[in-house]
Amino acid sequence: MAKIIRKDVLTPQIKLMVVDVPGVARKAKPGQFVVLRFYEEGERLPLTIADYDPAAGTVTIIFQEVGKSTRQLGELEAGDDILDFVGPLGKEIEEKQFGHVVCVGGGVGIAPVYPKARALKMLGNRVTSIIGARSADLLFWEREMQEVSDTLHVTTDDGTYGEKGFVTQVLERVIKAEKPDLVVAVGPIMMMKMVSLLTRKYAVPTLVSLNPVMVDGTGMCGCCRVTVNGERKFTCVDGPVFDGHLVDYDELLTRSRSYLEEEKRALESWLMKKAQEEIARA
C-alpha cells in the first residue's frame, strides 16, 4: 500500500500525485519508472517518475487521463491508498557532464523530462529546454522547467500559448544557433521520432524514453520489446532510455496500438457503470 499525500490538478486532464513510498524514493533515479496497480481488478500501469525526494520518502507521478486506468487513478484523492506501487524500475539516465544539453518534453512527457533536466543541470550542464503541448490547457510545469533550465522555450500546436508550432521547429533553431552535445526527448512516439530524425540530420546524440505496452515491468513477459539498432530489447529492463537514432519507431507505434479496441471497450463499460451508479444514487 502506498498513500497519496498530495494531489494537484495541473490541467483538467493532467494530474500530479505525491506518493509516500520511502523504499522507492530511496533508490529512484532520473529516467526510471514505477508500476502501479491501484485496486484488485486493476492492470499494472507503468508511469515514469516525475520527481522524487529520498529525504521525505516520496515519489511524484504525473499522468494524463486517457483510458480507464488513468481516469480511475485520477479519481483518487490525497489520503487514498494505491494498492501496489513497484519501483524504481528500468535503468537510470547516465549522469555526467555533456556540455550543452537540450531537454525536449512533449505533452505529459514534460513530467519525465523534468528530473533529467534537473539532474543534468546540477551536474553543470548548460540546459536548454523546449516544452510543448497541443494547446495551452495541456501545458504544465513551465515554472518548474524554467527553474532547472538556462533557457526555456514553450510551444503549442494551436498557438494558444507560447510559440505556435512543434517542438522540433524550435529544436532546429537551437541546433543551428548552438549545436548541443546531447538532446534528451520524452513525449509521444511520433514526437520522439521527429526529434530523432532531426537530430540525426545534425549528428546530435539523442536519448529518448520509451513507453510501450507493458505488463510486469521486470523483464518477465517480453511485451515491451522494441527493436533498437536491429536488436530486440526489453524496454522495462534494457531501457526505458535508448539511443533515439537507433529505435524502430514505426514498429513501436504499431505495437503501442495493440489494445486500442480493448482500451476503448474497458473505458466505455466503466463509464456506463459509473452512469448507472449515478442514476441509482439519484
Added chain:
Amino acid sequence: MPKERLTGRPKMPQRPVKQRITDFDEVPTGLEDWAAVGEARRCLQCKKPPCMKGCPVDIDIPGFVALIAEERFDEAILKMKEKNSLPAICGRVCPQEEQCERECVLGKKGEPIAVGYLERFIADYEREKGIKAPVVPPPNGHQVAVIGAGPAGLTCAGDLARLGYRVTIFEALHSPGGVLVYGIPEFRLPKAIVAQEVNYVKSLGVNLEVNAVVGQTMTIDDLEEERYEAFFIGTGAGLPYFMNLPGENLNGVYSANEFLTRSNLMKAYLFPRYDTPIKIGRRVAVIGGGNVAMDSARTALRLGAEEVCLVYRRTKKEMPARIEEVERAEEEGINCIILTNPVRFTGNANGWVTGIECIQMELGEPDDSGRRRPVPVPGPEFVIPIDTVVVAIGQGPNPVFLKSVANLALNRWGYIETDTETGATNRKGMFAGGDIVTGAATVISAMGAGKQAARSLNRYINDPASFPQWRE
C-alpha cells in the same frame, strides 16, 4: 468404506471436454474417498521403498499412503507436511510419472500406485476441513532473506521458519507464488489453492514483502545492512526466449510468459471486469511442445479461439510436456502439427500477424539432450494461416537480480553456479536453487532445491567453518 472394489489404479475423474473448455475451472476433480482408500490399499509397503528415491523432497510416501489405507486422513496429512508444505500444489503439477511413480515396484509389472492422486486427495481433504495452524518454534535469533516467492523460495522459507529463523521473502510481483500464479493456469492449479498454501507458509511465521524487486527496490547489500545473515535466491527462469525470426514483433505474437501472465496473474480471461486485456484470434498457433505450450494452447481455447494448433519441430514422442497434459490438450481438440519449424511470421498492412511460414523437419542423430535432433527436409516452405501466435520455446534467467550482485558466478547459460551438494553460490552466505540454477524444470525439483538450501543455510549459520570456500 470402499463402495466399489478397485481392480487397479483408478482413473482421475475429470470434467467433460465440452463443459471444461468453456471456462477456467479445474479439469480433474480428484479421487473420492473410497477410490483413494482402495488405491492406498494396493501399496505393497516396501521395506526399502523405491518411490522415496524418486522424490526430490523426501516425502515418507509409504507412511502417508498407509495412513490413507487405514482411513486416518488427519494423520496422513501431518505425515505429508513433515516434508512438504505445498501438497495441494505438488499433487496437481508434479510429474509423478517421472519421479515417485516411476520407481514403484508395482509399476514394473503393472500400474504404479497413484501417489500424485493420493497426495492431492489428502491435501484437498485437509483444505475442505480447514487447515490447522502449525506449531511454530521459538525464534532462534537469526534473520535470513529469501528472494522470490515461487516454489523454491516458499519451501526454503517454510523449512527455515520451522527451525526458528526469522524469514522474509521478497517478491517482485504483487502476488506470491511465482510460476504457480503467473504461469500455471487456473484450470490446472486454482489460484485459491496457491493462496491457501502460501498462507500456510505465512502461518509458520514467514514475512512476505510483495512488490519488492531485489536488484531495483533494494539490493543484497541493503539487506545485509538490515542484518540479514544469509540469503536464498529463488528467482526462477522468467526471461522469455524468442526465436529471432522475421516478423516476431508483429502485433498478435506473444511470448508464452506474456500470454500466461495476462491470463493467469492479471485474470485477462475476466476482461473487462479485470482491466488487463488479452487478444485472441480465431486461429491460434502455439510454438513449442512443453507444459508451457500445452497451458498456452488450452488457455487460448478457453479464451474463445476456434482452432488451436501446436507447432513442434520434433514428434509427439519427444515433447517435453507431461503425457497427461498432451492427452488433455488433444481431447480438447488441440491439433499437433509435428516436425514443423517456423522460419518467419507474415503480417498485414496494419502490423498484425497473419501466418507462420514453416519448413518440414525430420529427426536426425541424437543431440546433447539425448533427443533426436530435428533437421530441415529440403522442400518448399508452407504457410499456416493464423491470427495469434504464442511462442513457448523456453525461458532463461531474468537478469534484473543477477546484474545487481557483484561477482556472482554464473554458468555458461547465465544461470547461477552452485555447489550441487549444498546449493551454495560463490558469494558468502548466499545459496540458490530452483530454475535460476537448473533452468526451467519442475515445481517439485525447485522445492527440493529449496529444502536442500534450507538445510545448508541452517548448517552455515551454526557452523560457518563447514563452508571452507567462504573462509576469509
